[in-house]
Amino acid sequence: MLSDVISSPGPDANPALVPLHAASSEHDRQWWRSSVIYQVYPRSFRDLSGDGIGDLPGITAEMASLAELDIDALWLSPFYRSPQNDAGYDVADYCSVDPLFGTLDDFDALVDAASGHGIRIIVDLVPNHCSNEHALFQAALAAPPNSPERDMFIFRDGAGENGDAPPNNWQSHFGGSAWTRTNNTDGTPGQWYLHLFDSSQPDFNWDNPAVRAEFERVLRFWLDRGVGGFRVDVAHALIKKSDLPDWGGRADGCSSEGFPGHEAPMFGQPEVHDIFRSWRKLLDEYDGERVLCAEATIDPLDRLSDWVRSDEMHQTFNFAYLNHEWNAGAVRHVVGSSLEAFDKVGAPTTWVLSNHDVVRHATRFGIEGHQERPGDGLGPEDPQPNYELGLSRARAASLLMLALPGGVYLYQGEELGLPDHTTMPHDFRQDPSYHRTGGARLGRDGCRVPLPWHAASDSFGFSSTGAAWLPQPADWALLARDAQREDPASTLNLYRSALAVRREYALGAGSLAWWPDVDGESVVAFLNGNVLVVLNMGSEPVDLPAGEVLVASEAGAAAGGILAPNHAVWLRLS
Structure with missing residues (x-):
């Protein structure tokens, strides 16, 4: 016993x-070492304009609800001007707000409202790639090979006698080749450009000092507007091995049999650390402990901890923890290994269970038996998870996570116990991975469904008109925030209680x-x-x-x- x-x-x-x-010493009590940061996916949070897409004023309107969770910061997924081919991760202008989400004045109002509650705003920076509608890429398309404009991106001549084959065999994260061929101004076939994601998302050439200067400009633009820092998208992909060799491993660079992740030529190159050292120096010029958090899919943990050495990032997501199975030995191993690896470099471990790219943990922990679509969403044809089991386990797993020393990231809606929408009709799907693979991959739409605020309202109060860019499950009325606020046994009130106790007992700065x-x-x-x-x-x-x-x-x-x-x-x- x-x-x-x-x-x-x-x-x-x-x-x-x-x-x-x-436990952290008083000297090491910087806010980010024990922070609770809440991810807002703006298009699915709250819509005040009535177009069915969440917006910045909607976030501002619910700031008091967010403050009830006793969080330290909000991380906003992209809200920049974008054609929205990949839900805003295809950025056309890094220093503007897309009209879908509001204006720069709306952003400033959001920062002010958050500050009034002691909450910082962290913005999502997407430096690996931009939209093909970005002015820099349009200039590159109009310029000849070997021009300064093209050197902002990764253009190469094709392979084969007439250059008809891609320059190498790299595959896109979203399916298909990672290369797309261009046309010359006279209509003849031209060079190819690299895109590790969708063809509408060309990769920048980070070997070019002009690219680095451009992003330092972007960093300062948002720091000057008062942001608390940046979550850096696909931070491990910025530098590619110079000769762009073929790669027979996974497209996402994770380790597979015969292809260890550290050998992937498009990820985790040593030179990438110089970029983030320069960014750390830039952020340190500003007051208020501005932070950098890396989205870096790097294994093993001893390599990941290199990203949070004292002169680089402050935090990096712990995907080994996010992906743990429902097994006590596995949990103890990843927690112990994480603390050991990150303690060696004097950095906090940053725990996370859900985000906008993965199946929500209330669904993940309810999947019984083999899942046919590992790492992908579930559809109406798939065996459905056991929601009651999944929610029970999700609440327990969240309670464990919130007691661990270090930082914590929460994904909007997990405090409501939201599952994925696993029966969404395919006609509604918008994720590019679904369309690029002809439906072989369902993509991430299931975890991005708009939040339920009011049980008795159309779209459960998400939109002022009842519109919603993705359909919500009918039974989400039971999970709406207003219904849960009145129920002392609700998942919302569990999170509120746990986060208050975490703060009172300083568990984030504690020991294990x-x-x-x-x-x-x-x-x-x-x-x-x-x-x-x-x-x-x-x-x-x-x-x-x-x-x-x-x-x-x-x-x-x-x-x-x-x-x-x-x-x-x-x-x-x-």
Whole structure:
């Protein structure tokens, strides 16, 4: 029994406890080291204009609701001017707001409203690629080969006798070749340009100092408007190996049999670190501890921690943690390995369970058996997840995550227990990966569905007209924010309680020591300060030691000193 092993009130009384991670010192109490940052996907958050697409005024209008979660910052997914071929990640102008979302004045009002609640605004920067409608790319298309305009991007002559084949075999993340051929001004076939994503998203040439200067201009533009920092999209892709060699591994650069990720020629090149060192110096010129967070798909964790050395990024997403299975051994391994790797460079670990690119964890943890579309959305033809099981596990997993030392990222709607829309009719799908693969990949639309605010309103209060750019499941009325606010047992109120306790007990700046347990395959238990955190990932209840229940993933889950399966609890030990 767990209580047979966990029988003392603290680590000094139990020699079996070995501290894995020490609490932050006062010197290391920068806000970002223990931050809670909430991701807003603007087109799906709240629509005040009535066009069915969320906007900046909608975010501003709900700032008080966000402040109830006791968060430190909002990360906004792209709102720049864009043709929206990839939901704004195809940027046509980095220093403007797309009319879909509002104006620069609306952005300034949003920053002011957030500041009034002590909340910083972090914007999404997309430096690997832009839109093919960007003025720089249009100039490159109009210019001849080897011109300064073309050198802003990666143009190459084709392979084969007439240059009819792509320059190499690289594949797009969204399916198909990563190269598209251009036409010369006289209509004859021309050079090819590289796009690791959609053909409408040409990659910049970061070997060119002019590209670096352009993005330093962009950074300063937003820093001067008061942003708290940047989440850097596909940060690991900026530098490519100079000879652009063929690659037989995965298009996303993750490790596969025979093709370790560190050998991918389009990702994680050593020279990329020089870019972020220069950005760190730039941000350090500004007051208020402005931050950089990398979206970098890098493995193993010892390589990922290089991104958060003291003169580079402040944070990087921990995708190894995001992708953990429902298995206690796997969780302990990734938590322990992460803390060890990041502690070596004096950086916080940044935990995350959901975002706009992955299946929401309330759905992911409800998938039973083999999933035919790993890493992709589910559709109406697929076996449907067990939502009740998924939600129970998601609440428990979130409670564990919020007790870990370090930073935390939340994705809008997870505090409502939202699942993916797994029965969305295919006619509504907009993700380019769905269209580029002819439907073989469903894409990410299922996790991007507009939020439910009011149970009794059209589009559940998302839009002032009832419009919504993606359809919402009918049963989301039960998950609407107004309904959950009144229910003390709701997922919303679980998050509110947990985040308040996390702040009160400074868990983000805290320590971690594993508590020994009997069944290593089913229980995760650790001490953070004097708070014992226990997650039961097994199928049988486990006994708990005596202690005050601070938060439980479900009312009654820890009743009688016993923790039910698929639940978690925080206990304050005397």
